[in-house]
Amino acid sequence: MPMGGRGIRVLIVGGGIGGLCLAQGLRKAGVDFTVYERDTAAGARQQGYRLRISPEGEAALRACLPPALQELLTVTGHRRGENGLDAYDEQLRPQWTPQFDDPRGDRPDRVDAVDRDILRRILLAGLEDRVRFGRTVVGCEHLPGGRVAARFADGSTAEGDVLVAADGANSQVRGRLLPTSRPTDLGVRTVFSRIAREDAVRAGLPEPLQDRFSYVIGADSHLGLMPMSFRSSPRQAAARLWPGLELPDSGDYYMVVLNVHRDDLGISDQEFFALDGPGLCRFAAHRTAAWHPGLRGLFHHARADLSFGVALRAQVPVTGWDTFPVVPLGDAVHTMPPSGGVGANTAVRDAAALTGALAAVDRGGRDAADAVAEYQKAMAVYATEGVEMSLRIARWSIKKVDAVAGAGEHGN
Template sequence: MPGIPLQVVIVGGGLGGLCAAQGLRAAGIDVIVYERDPSLDHRPQGYRIHLDSRGAGALRECVPARLYELFTATSGQPSRRVTIVDERLRELHAVEFDGVTADGDPASFSASVDRMTLRRILLAGLEDVVRFGAEFTRYEPEGRRVRAWFADGTSAGCDLLVGADGAGSRVRRQMLPHARIKDMGTRCVYGKTPLTDAVAELLPPRLAEGFMSVRAGRLGLALGLMRPREDPARAAARLWPGLDPHWRGDYVMWSLAVPAALLPGSDAELSFHGAGHLHRFVAERVTGWHPALVRLIEAADVDQTSYVPIRSSVPVAPWEPSAVTVLGDAIHAMSPAQGSGANCALLDAALLCRTISAAIASGGPLTAAIGEYERRMTEYGFAAVRASEQAASSFGGGPLGRILKWVGRLSP
């Protein structure tokens, strides 16, 4: 393959797809990203996420040094404690830990990040190769190459097609029609409360030290403070002038995990009724809880309320590698119970870039490189799926599963 330009098409402009595009471009490989949404912030896609050494290491491997520095500068302080309380804010369990950082060392990185800020960082420098409003429909093999088709009738030929299009991946459905994604029977309603002075006075002091989970029967409310180490706009001006991180101030992310049967309608009905309907549902669920929690939900930015059905991939046996592959939720969607989804997607992106680059350097066949990537990716990806399922089921699907690895078995 030396001297032969390689063309890669990525379907999906989420964290994994953009990270892969950064890494491929850095390796001198032609890449184009096709994203179905008309813009980066077209719809709510979550707020505060946790990245660890897997995600940080992948980012440092794929993005320019200044973008990696911008990522660490805009991350939150590392968590020092995980606290579990009841609905009256009485502490039930806690664990303290150290040895993690939010500085530039990916080996010990562990911190919260704002998903939209990170996505804009990953888009930096790729503006000319990301096509928004491009809905992928199918692909067709063309000898050793493949052609991707889109809803507007246009197409793009490439040497490698990468499906980074999430749990509902159309690439995966065509490539692995037998691969299934199961509904875990749980829904997470996400919300965002701006951190005003009045809201700051409501917060339990322990929340400043790290993740907090509220246990209330079959419900679980996760709370996470998002306060960057450096103002994202100022950090961007210093490290990547012209980048707008779209930062609108510190906030508390909250997520109510609830059995689907308790929600006021089907998934289609909830989508139709919108954010206000979801916010009212959460406000009603916390009635009678500690007044600080009630007011925290009342003070939320209602329009930012959204929900996500919790789904999990069913692991599949190895398949024959080809000029089409997948990464992230497109192949190993998982419960958020252990905070591995975004980390695994970024890990996939770095592994894919590294494997392809090695094949180009050695002159080896692309298909063999893709096979090696898929072997390693499915090994750790499906292991993370199983671990996340176990953590979620251990606590009824609530957010408490996320801290399984820290606190072990919880008493009732």
């Protein structure tokens, strides 16, 4: 469908990492858009955990953000560590120390990891007039003339030329249009939590683990410990670089991740998902009670209010949606386990690629259906690689992971 240079209107469903990065890209490119987000406000849900940023993810964020927000992301990122991680057994006997090459080398402004809450607030900056909070999309319809409408829980609708489904792993849009396309449950149940750096150190976290990504491989529980040490105060950096934007100073912390296969939980799935924050911390403390003294006390200091349990899932192979003018982006089309830290990086890569496609359509240089099909073709390739890499790392680190029909890495 040619849209001959008249300018298009894009509806973005979901103001998470991918949807907001696309919004920043479209703003930079001068394309008209509105973001519809289910949460009632930017801080409605606690999302303050650490996200690893890959070279591809960093390049995509730089492509979409204006220079001052790029700078803000850099100066609030994780203070540089070394590449790779140290793996131990549960008595902290060293196992492996895999090193990863990083094409960014020693560039001083390299962004290795960020706090997700800070990233999301940076992605929201300058979009106040274009993000509608408290708007839950419950369906979408193709309209005559090739347009599309989003339908909201309150019965209202919004119309546009393209609707981007950036509504995450449980995508309502996918559920409506492709009800049989669902991520596979990998059988792994994960407790995510956060511990203030000073509390972990006071509780006896051994020095070699304090500034490194560390992984502890237990008999049937596996623990990841990732430091998040801010390069500079987010509050002060925002005041300098984007006056009016309020970023919270949460202090340095560790993200802690405990993986257990559901066969080894010792409780039913139903009981696990019914655990609240304090219950999850007690569960994790119990699982690690016989570990090295430097580890066993950690979950007694974890932030119960920032603890949550999830089922790890994956969608592979990734295939584009034949639903134009509805186009997918991020976890909605390529859910993957967080092992390897690839999901958000792939979502922002989608955002940069889709920005390029929609900007060309907006200028009148491309047919919209062709441009979107090209985006989806490339996305399916790199996203499938991303999901398969995440699955390989999950199998290496968690050992017991259920099979995914269609995954190319079986047997690894």
